[in-house]
Amino acid sequence: MMIQKELKEDLQLKWSRLQEALLKINADGCLLHMDVNLFYATGRVFNGYFYLPAEGAPWFFVLRPNGLTGERVRYIRKPEQMPELFAELQIPMPQKLLLEADELTYNTYIRLQTAFQPRETGNATQVLRQIRSIKTPWEIEQFRFSARQHALTYAEIPACFRPGMTDLELQYEIEARMRRNGSMGLFRTFGSNMDIFMGSLLAGENAETPSPFDFALGGGGPNASLPIGANGTPLKEGTAIMVDMAGNYTPYITDMTRVFSVGKLPGEAYRAHQVALNIQQEIEEISRPGTPCAELYNRSLAIVEREGLSQFFMGTRQQAKFVGHGIGIQINELPVLTPRSKEVLAPNMVFALEPKFVIPGVGAVGIENSFRVTEAGLEKLTVCEEAIVQLPFEQINIL
Amino acid sequence: MMIQKELKEDLQLKWSRLQEALLKINADGCLLHMDVNLFYATGRVFNGYFYLPAEGAPWFFVLRPNGLTGERVRYIRKPEQMPELFAELQIPMPQKLLLEADELTYNTYIRLQTAFQPRETGNATQVLRQIRSIKTPWEIEQFRFSARQHALTYAEIPACFRPGMTDLELQYEIEARMRRNGSMGLFRTFGSNMDIFMGSLLAGENAETPSPFDFALGGGGPNASLPIGANGTPLKEGTAIMVDMAGNYTPYITDMTRVFSVGKLPGEAYRAHQVALNIQQEIEEISRPGTPCAELYNRSLAIVEREGLSQFFMGTRQQAKFVGHGIGIQINELPVLTPRSKEVLAPNMVFALEPKFVIPGVGAVGIENSFRVTEAGLEKLTVCEEAIVQLPFEQINIL
Numbered sequence: 001m002m003i004q005k006e007l008k009e010d011l012q013l014k015w016s017r018l019q020e021a022l023l024k025i026n027a028d029g030c031l032l033h034m035d036v037n038l039f040y041a042t043g044r045v046f047n048g049y050f051y052l053p054a055e056g057a058p059w060f061f062v063l064r065p066n067g068l069t070g071e072r073v074r075y076i077r078k079p080e081q082m083p084e085l086f087a088e089l090q091i092p093m094p095q096k097l098l099l100e101a102d103e104l105t106y107n108t109y110i111r112l113q114t115a116f117q118p119r120e121t122g123n124a125t126q127v128l129r130q131i132r133s134i135k136t137p138w139e140i141e142q143f144r145f146s147a148r149q150h151a152l153t154y155a156e157i158p159a160c161f162r163p164g165m166t167d168l169e170l171q172y173e174i175e176a177r178m179r180r181n182g183s184m185g186l187f188r189t190f191g192s193n194m195d196i197f198m199g200s201l202l203a204g205e206n207a208e209t210p211s212p213f214d215f216a217l218g219g220g221g222p223n224a225s226l227p228i229g230a231n232g233t234p235l236k237e238g239t240a241i242m243v244d245m246a247g248n249y250t251p252y253i254t255d256m257t258r259v260f261s262v263g264k265l266p267g268e269a270y271r272a273h274q275v276a277l278n279i280q281q282e283i284e285e286i287s288r289p290g291t292p293c294a295e296l297y298n299r300s301l302a303i304v305e306r307e308g309l310s311q312f313f314m315g316t317r318q319q320a321k322f323v324g325h326g327i328g329i330q331i332n333e334l335p336v337l338t339p340r341s342k343e344v345l346a347p348n349m350v351f352a353l354e355p356k357f358v359i360p361g362v363g364a365v366g367i368e369n370s371f372r373v374t375e376a377g378l379e380k381l382t383v384c385e386e387a388i389v390q391l392p393f394e395q396i397n398i399l
Numbered sequence: 400m401m402i403q404k405e406l407k408e409d410l411q412l413k414w415s416r417l418q419e420a421l422l423k424i425n426a427d428g429c430l431l432h433m434d435v436n437l438f439y440a441t442g443r444v445f446n447g448y449f450y451l452p453a454e455g456a457p458w459f460f461v462l463r464p465n466g467l468t469g470e471r472v473r474y475i476r477k478p479e480q481m482p483e484l485f486a487e488l489q490i491p492m493p494q495k496l497l498l499e500a501d502e503l504t505y506n507t508y509i510r511l512q513t514a515f516q517p518r519e520t521g522n523a524t525q526v527l528r529q530i531r532s533i534k535t536p537w538e539i540e541q542f543r544f545s546a547r548q549h550a551l552t553y554a555e556i557p558a559c560f561r562p563g564m565t566d567l568e569l570q571y572e573i574e575a576r577m578r579r580n581g582s583m584g585l586f587r588t589f590g591s592n593m594d595i596f597m598g599s600l601l602a603g604e605n606a607e608t609p610s611p612f613d614f615a616l617g618g619g620g621p622n623a624s625l626p627i628g629a630n631g632t633p634l635k636e637g638t639a640i641m642v643d644m645a646g647n648y649t650p651y652i653t654d655m656t657r658v659f660s661v662g663k664l665p666g667e668a669y670r671a672h673q674v675a676l677n678i679q680q681e682i683e684e685i686s687r688p689g690t691p692c693a694e695l696y697n698r699s700l701a702i703v704e705r706e707g708l709s710q711f712f713m714g715t716r717q718q719a720k721f722v723g724h725g726i727g728i729q730i731n732e733l734p735v736l737t738p739r740s741k742e743v744l745a746p747n748m749v750f751a752l753e754p755k756f757v758i759p760g761v762g763a764v765g766i767e768n769s770f771r772v773t774e775a776g777l778e779k780l781t782v783c784e785e786a787i788v789q790l791p792f793e794q795i796n797i798l
Contacts, residue, residue, distance in 0.1 A: 047611040
């Protein structure tokens with residue numbers, strides 16, 4: 001099958017990049033266990049371990065599901081069986097072994113370390129996140145598909161709106177359209193304190209509510225166990241509605257934000273929105289391989305300060321200190337566009353740029369798009385109306 | 400506010416249980432960081448740490464969100480500031496400290512261990528999961544609300560069905576009803592390899608597909624990154640549809656499964672379904688405080704074997720070795736109803752019992768309900784039609 005051939009070539013490209021990284025830090029091998037890393041490195045999620053030595057072909061040690069076959073697949077009942085299998089299969093035992101130190105639980109990490117007894121361990125999470133920041137041709141095709149469906153869904157948002165709705169009711173309608181347009185539902189994030197469901201919709205004063213999580217903006221959320229996003233705010237005249245729902249139409253998530261208004265907004269909201277569009281334009285102009293990510297943040301902030309909008313930038317009561325982030329299988333990948341980032345843009349990085357303002361009493365305005373870094377600059381993946389779209393605030397009687 | 404008073408009493412009950420457990424194992428304190436444990440112990444999710452000493456009142460060390468106030472709340476920028484604050488606030492430094500060893504990442508655990516330098520560490524995950532298995536009166540009220548909304552949604556399932564649909568299309572309709580009935584969306588699981596979105600719907604042969612995850616049944620899922628549940632199977636005549644969508648209408652999730660059929664099913668499917676109901680009845684009869692959880696599994700299996708249905712019980716190509724599990728903020732809490740479980744039922748445990756059979760070529764049948772252990776036996780929380788509900792397989796033209 002054509003797709004399988006493409007997938008195989010994609011995996012081999014990923015393995016060769018990973019092996020290059022292993023050799024550079026004198027690691028003998030890398031053992032992956034987390035779902036997202038397994039999907040990245042094998043094209044599927046299974047319960048088990050993927051072992052890639054610094055040279056040679058990888059091995060798959062599988063607990064579940066039953067029925068996976070392949071020359072380099074071995075079934076195990078527990079991780080302690082791997083060292084025995086290494087001996088049997090004449091795989092050299094790694095002296096320096098990379099494990100997912102920022103993702104595995106403490107007990108799982110210790111268990112693997114005890115089983116393998118490497119002389120040294122290194123952090124596979126860090127290495128994987130670096131490698132995953134440069135997308136492969138196959139991954140970029142996944143983004144393109146997500147972006148198209150994402151735009152399709154956003155175009156349906158005005159049809160989701162009915163006067164008298166709350167933010168949650170509008171979000172439910174958008175979620176239903178997302179699913180019908182092929183969203184896989186599950187929205188993957190990196191880090192343990194990043195709960196979210198399908199994305200964020202912020203309306204009115206709720207846009208000011210600080211969140212515990214590391215997203216661009218907050219919101220009170222539906223209950224105390226999920227303090228992010230829509231909270232039941234009525235969508236009344238003069239309210240800005242910021243829609244930042246996931247583009248998870250493939251395992252590769254595009255990130256896109258658009259703003260809708262119930263009737264007209266105050267003039268300052270349109271002005272701030274325009275400033276966000278101006279920031280986006282400037283960033284598109286200066287971005288190319290080699291541009292420091294910190295520069296993208298600093299340029300954005302300079303425009304914000306020049307326009308006198310600092311106190312509204314990326315929140316009010318709590319302000320996020322970034323203006324964008326890498327995207328991929330998880331919504332918060334590398335690079336990060338922060339003032340202290342040491343990263344520079346490189347071809348085939350894919351990132352979201354999201355200059356946003358919160359206008360007290362009105363809501364959030366601004367823009368977010370997903371961009372691919374090309375040899376010459378940026379390619380915008382998420383193409384869709386960028387102006388604030390006005391929704392009717394009065395019930396229109398048709399009878 | 401009445402609710403706040405109730406919540407405060409609830410938290411004090413939880414703290415006293417946790418302190419009792421700490422004293423029993425000579426631990427000086429417990430530091431919690433994971434969202435679900437923070438919600439359990441504080442009634443909210445924040446980015447930070449909750450410290451409960453074995454005696455005395457707890458402390459809240461908060462990174463985000465801004466704006467939390469309280470006598471025992473202190474803001475920090477990084478966890479390393481906690482030991483300084485302990486000195487300043489004259490909190491005794493714990494010699495034996497419990498950390499969430501089965502949940503914290505390796506690097507976070509090491510960071511906390513390095514900051515606190517306790518003489519000994521213990522596993523807060525284990526202790527919390529034990530304590531969380533006995534629900535408080537407030538938690539039971541949350542379950543009751545979830546159960547009512549869960550039943551309400553399931554009663555709408557026949558109205559979601561249209562001939563010619565796929566399993567995914569039916570699931571989307573059910574998800575939309577769930578949200579409108581107040582589902583919080585996010586479906587919380589314990590463990591790193593337990594991806595799922597809002598629940599599982601299994602139809603036809605897809606019910607046989609083994610999954611990497613530790614759920615009762617499998618299914619191929621929408622794509623290779625999410626191999627669980629519905630996969631696009633057409634719902635044609637003679638197909639059994641097993642609906643096991645989350646009851647997350649509060650942070651406390653009820654678990655309930657019901658079966659629908661497109662037209663009539665073969666006789667063996669109805670017979671197996673009846674056996675599942677018989678198992679449920681027997682378990683309801685023998686369960687009371689003190690009943691070993693292993694006994695619940697063994698009794699179920701004995702009935703299955705007597706009826707000659709072993710090869711279909713809890714899957715075919717891969718069979719789950721449990722017949723139920725505790726539920727709570729996460730769908731897979733303690734106790735577990737497995738052959739080797741050492742746990743016994745205790746008052747106010749809340750668990751799901753789910754005897755299920757997979758009939759090749761037809762789909763999955765069986766039952767799942769959520770039960771509370773009372774002083775006398777079991778109370779069924781999820782009350783809703785238990786027979787297989789037949790759906791029309793022909794389009795009915797109304798014009």
